[in-house]
Amino acid sequence: MEFSSKLLENAVREMSQLPGIGKRTALRLVLHLLRQPAEQTERLAFALRSLRNEVKYCRNCHNISDTDLCEICANPKRDESLVCVVEDIRDVMAIENTSQYKGLYHVLGGKISPLDGVGPNNLNISTLINKVKEGQVREVIFALSSTMEGDTTNFYIYKQIEAYGVTTSTIARGIAVGDELEYADEITLGRSILHRIPFENSLKG
């Protein structure tokens, strides 16, 4: 792509550093900003810089938070003996959205992935182990994606905490509510049969 302006080229190059944003899309976005009032670009730049420079993480669960302790951890109505281990804040938001969970979270910040150079020390794992060691936790719920990296991470944490007599569980996986069986992939369908639940339990919604 040949640019008629260095300023334009720089803006497109920086924009296309973002994942899933190619040069063409970056150019479209940048030209859009040029057609809008300059204040929109100022607000975008300010919001991104403010977040990047001032971001804080909850000292208990590592969720992104403007306060030392996030709203979830600071809520006395939440059950702090229940800890749901997730990869990132999007998982917290998705689970919170269901209104079905009353425990706390532990945000790892990723999954163990030797290929990407992510080891246990790059993740928020030691603080989770410490919480379990200190005996505050009754149950650890693994809610990482069921990929090789997710399974590896679950197992790594499991081995470190099993000696402390904590209950461990993983979220149920199966056919999505309302989905037709014939369209489900084999592995999901297989698991959902293997991990079937008493019919009475399904009546609880």
Add this chain to the structure above:
Amino acid sequence: MEFSSKLLENAVREMSQLPGIGKRTALRLVLHLLRQPAEQTERLAFALRSLRNEVKYCRNCHNISDTDLCEICANPKRDESLVCVVEDIRDVMAIENTSQYKGLYHVLGGKISPLDGVGPNNLNISTLINKVKEGQVREVIFALSSTMEGDTTNFYIYKQIEAYGVTTSTIARGIAVGDELEYADEITLGRSILHRIPFENSLKG
């Protein structure tokens, strides 16, 4: 979407102002920036602000340019009697990429679209008319997209310049080179038959 942080919420809101970027995508992009060194966010913010605040347009063709006259207009080898009218800089880049065009451009900055509140006065039309009036132009090539707005814009300009004896043309539209006829839409196929060219001309590549 409920956010655990105002800083995060602001960044996602501003990012999702961009066209085609929903809240989920915006969140993904913003979380990516948080995992990268702060310098990446600084470079992005700086590049966007610099472009927005310092952008200049070529005084002849309105292409984005860091200089008063863009590289194309300043090139003595280009034929300044030939002017290709395009909607925006992406069209200039696409045509330049073919290396088939040796004239200059005129970037309108959009198309006439009453529904979107875009009238002739919101576009770089008067400078084009003036160029034609001054007798510098031999041929005006319309290269706007063949939509209702594109056709309206072409016709509006055409009516203003026809009295000055300038040649007007539109770029050829037809079946893309290499495409199967059966997959072409009817209108394109119809036009490409109507505007067929002598076979000898097709041999020139």
